[in-house]
Amino acid sequence: MSNKNIESVLQEGRLFPPADSFKAAAGLDAAKLAALHAAAEHDPTGFWGDQAREALTWHTPFTDVLDESEAPNYRWFGDGKLNVSVNCLDVHLAERGDNTALVFESEPGAVRRLTYRELHAEVCRFANGLRALGVEQGDRVVIYMPLMPEAIIAMQACARIGAIHSVVFGGFSALSLRDRIEDAGARVLITADGGMRGGNVIELKTAADKALSEGCASIESLIVLRHTGHDVPMVAGRDVWWQDLVHDKPATCEPAWVDAEHPLFLLYTSGSTGKPKGIQHSSAGYLLGAKLSTQWVFDLQPDDVFWCTADVGWITGHSYVAYGPLANGATVVLYEGGPTWPDAGRFWRIIEDHKVSIFYTAPTALRALMKLGDDIPNSYDLSSLRLLGSVGEPINPEAWMWYRTVIGKDRCPIVDTWWQTETGAILISPVPGATATKPGSCTQPLPGIDAAIVDDEGNAVTKPDAGGYLVVRRPWPSMLRTIWNDNDRYIDTYWHRFQNRYYVAGDSAHRDADGYFWIMGRIDDVLNVSGHRLGTMEVESALVAHHRVAEAAVVGKPHPVKGEAVFAYVVCRGERPMGDTRAFVEELRQWVGEQIGAIAKPDEIRFADNLPKTRSGKIMRRLLRAIARDEEITQDISTLENPQIVDQLRGK
Ligand code: WTA
Numbered sequence: 001m002s003n004k005n006i007e008s009v010l011q012e013g014r015l016f017p018p019a020d021s022f023k024a025a026a027g028l029d030a031a032k033l034a035a036l037h038a039a040a041e042h043d044p045t046g047f048w049g050d051q052a053r054e055a056l057t058w059h060t061p062f063t064d065v066l067d068e069s070e071a072p073n074y075r076w077f078g079d080g081k082l083n084v085s086v087n088c089l090d091v092h093l094a095e096r097g098d099n100t101a102l103v104f105e106s107e108p109g110a111v112r113r114l115t116y117r118e119l120h121a122e123v124c125r126f127a128n129g130l131r132a133l134g135v136e137q138g139d140r141v142v143i144y145m146p147l148m149p150e151a152i153i154a155m156q157a158c159a160r161i162g163a164i165h166s167v168v169f170g171g172f173s174a175l176s177l178r179d180r181i182e183d184a185g186a187r188v189l190i191t192a193d194g195g196m197r198g199g200n201v202i203e204l205k206t207a208a209d210k211a212l213s214e215g216c217a218s219i220e221s222l223i224v225l226r227h228t229g230h231d232v233p234m235v236a237g238r239d240v241w242w243q244d245l246v247h248d249k250p251a252t253c254e255p256a257w258v259d260a261e262h263p264l265f266l267l268y269t270s271g272s273t274g275k276p277k278g279i280q281h282s283s284a285g286y287l288l289g290a291k292l293s294t295q296w297v298f299d300l301q302p303d304d305v306f307w308c309t310a311d312v313g314w315i316t317g318h319s320y321v322a323y324g325p326l327a328n329g330a331t332v333v334l335y336e337g338g339p340t341w342p343d344a345g346r347f348w349r350i351i352e353d354h355k356v357s358i359f360y361t362a363p364t365a366l367r368a369l370m371k372l373g374d375d376i377p378n379s380y381d382l383s384s385l386r387l388l389g390s391v392g393e394p395i396n397p398e399a400w401m402w403y404r405t406v407i408g409k410d411r412c413p414i415v416d417t418w419w420q421t422e423t424g425a426i427l428i429s430p431v432p433g434a435t436a437t438k439p440g441s442c443t444q445p446l447p448g449i450d451a452a453i454v455d456d457e458g459n460a461v462t463k464p465d466a467g468g469y470l471v472v473r474r475p476w477p478s479m480l481r482t483i484w485n486d487n488d489r490y491i492d493t494y495w496h497r498f499q500n501r502y503y504v505a506g507d508s509a510h511r512d513a514d515g516y517f518w519i520m521g522r523i524d525d526v527l528n529v530s531g532h533r534l535g536t537m538e539v540e541s542a543l544v545a546h547h548r549v550a551e552a553a554v555v556g557k558p559h560p561v562k563g564e565a566v567f568a569y570v571v572c573r574g575e576r577p578m579g580d581t582r583a584f585v586e587e588l589r590q591w592v593g594e595q596i597g598a599i600a601k602p603d604e605i606r607f608a609d610n611l612p613k614t615r616s617g618k619i620m621r622r623l624l625r626a627i628a629r630d631e632e633i634t635q636d637i638s639t640l641e642n643p644q645i646v647d648q649l650r651g652k
Contacts, residue, residue, distance in 0.1 A: 025433075104149050182218070271526065614641070
């Protein structure tokens with residue numbers, strides 16, 4: 001969002017305090033929230049210790065809350081032991097065993113429900129299946145599945161036996177899957193014959209076969225869920241059907257009691273350099289963050305129906321589909337398919353049919369649905385909704401207001417939640433029964449989170465509306481622990497900038513006179529396309545891997561629906577492509593899709609004889625961004641080695 005938008009919102013003074021009726025019923029009102037903040041400020045470590053004792057079920061209680069001896073590799077609750085799946089499932093069996101845990105709707109429209117008891121049994125069966133295949137505590141298991149109950153069963157089953165899962169989004173290509181499997185050194189891959197999206201079958205098994213045929217020596221077994229039912233070849237000795245693996249397995253499974261710090265999962269995400277990095281999360285600290293933030297931010301009540309539209313391939317699907325809501329005993333809606341399939345009313349129909357009360361989605365989806373007009377949502381009964389959430393990218397005030405008026409009918413508070421794969425859980429967000437919201441601001445840090453804005457020297461920026469680095473000055477339980485196999489990169493990326501004192505989020509932000517946070521966007525070479533992180537370097541290396549491409553530079557360009565679009569400048573070997581280049585552009589887009597996944601396909605590709613570089617050989621990205629955006633060029637281009645290139649880059 002531009003500064004201008006923010007200013008106009010602030011000038012209009014649009015401030016939405018929680019409605020009295022919402023406040024009265026909320027789990028956390030202003031007084032309780034203030035008490036939590038006060039406790040956390042008074043004794044941050046003691047605060048988290050109390051929360052962890054109260055919120056989680058421990059096998060061996062911890063005595064040491066926070067070990068800072070190897071900072072910034074912090075350890076939380078280090079000598080305690082627990083099991084995450086026990087905390088999400090077993091703890092509910094006595095009182096809520098027959099409550100619905102999952103409501104699944106497939107894209108063709110079939111609905112399947114699982115109670116907590118049924119989910120527990122399925123998780124145990126599959127966990128026993130994994131053990132039968134030889135999976136042991138600490139082994140890595142990669143999950144490459146559609147968004148459906150079995151994806152969650154697989155995650156929870158890994159947690160049950162202490163295996164470390166790494167979910168790879170089903171939209172990633174075979175090559176991306178291969179790279180992640182190899183980096184994690186996984187023993188088992190779990191997939192499905194296929195998934196459904198927009199009426200098409202996503203060939204997950206085919207992609208898995210391709211990934212395994214091009215490396216992945218560590219993989220011993222490939223488990224395949226029969227889902228779409230179309231024919232897929234099975235490799236004898238390696239492949240096993242999920243259904244065959246579980247059919248004779250008992251419905252109970254002794255959990256592995258793991259150390260609090262035992263890695264629960266790896267999740268690969270894009271950074272500004274090199275290949276995606278395996279963000280490593282812990283068991284206890286992560287679960288605590290996911291569980292508490294779900295309570296605080298979504299005000300979960302016993303009869304809520306919670307629908308977070310994120311895929312389990314992203315962190316949002318981990319914390320607010322697979323772990324946080326289940327740890328709270330909630331009813332979770334899962335929908336496998338596309339938002340506009342078979343028509344643009346699908347999301348709203350799901351809300352009506354399943355009486356969704358809490359709806360959590362991304363601004364990009366809201367903007368896409370907003371464009372289709374108000375008549376569509378207006379023709380559904382959305383009266384079950386009581387709270388709306390947004391995540392993944394800055395939400396522009398227009399989309400926020402549409403969400404509030406057209407979807408929430410001015411009744412439902414909106415929580416704009418800021419967080420990251422690395423933070424594990426929401427860190428900055430309104431608490432709906434307490435915080436007055438402003439369209440476009442994620443408002444204030446949650447209790448125990450010391451978020452701040454600092455300048456180049458690391459000093460807190462106190463002047464209202466002055467921008468700076470968004471940092472977190474104290475460790476928090478759900479923070480990432482390291483980057484898998486690369487602790488140096490962990491320190492370099494997140495801590496080095498301010499001498500290991502502050503966690504550096506990679507976003508810029510400012511605070512207004514009320515202390516509200518406004519996120520401005522990334523300060524590194526990471527794009528946010530439809531709420532998904534994408535490294536410019538990743539797309540560049542995909543492009544230069546094409547035999548005709550010599551050099552490539554990728555920048556982001558603002559896009560009305562996706563937030564940001566991928567804009568690529570390409571220098572070819574030999575002659576610059578001239579005339580009708582459409583076929584070649586399409587070939588390159590497909591190529592990038594195969595290398596990374598469809599989300600990385602450039603929206604625009606422009607060819608040039610060379611790229612604008614300084615005399616020392618650095619690509620001038622700021623200039624390329626300005627050109628992509630058709631902006632006035634304010635940079636000094638006299639230092640360019642090749643100033644005449646600018647016209648060509650402009651497409652002239
Ligand atoms: C951006 C997604 C503004 C931000 C949970 C962050 C946001 C990156 C918001 C993390 C928000 C996420 N307002 N920007 N409410 N939420 N972001 O790791 O740039 O996929 O650094 O985690 O998304 O993306 P990630």
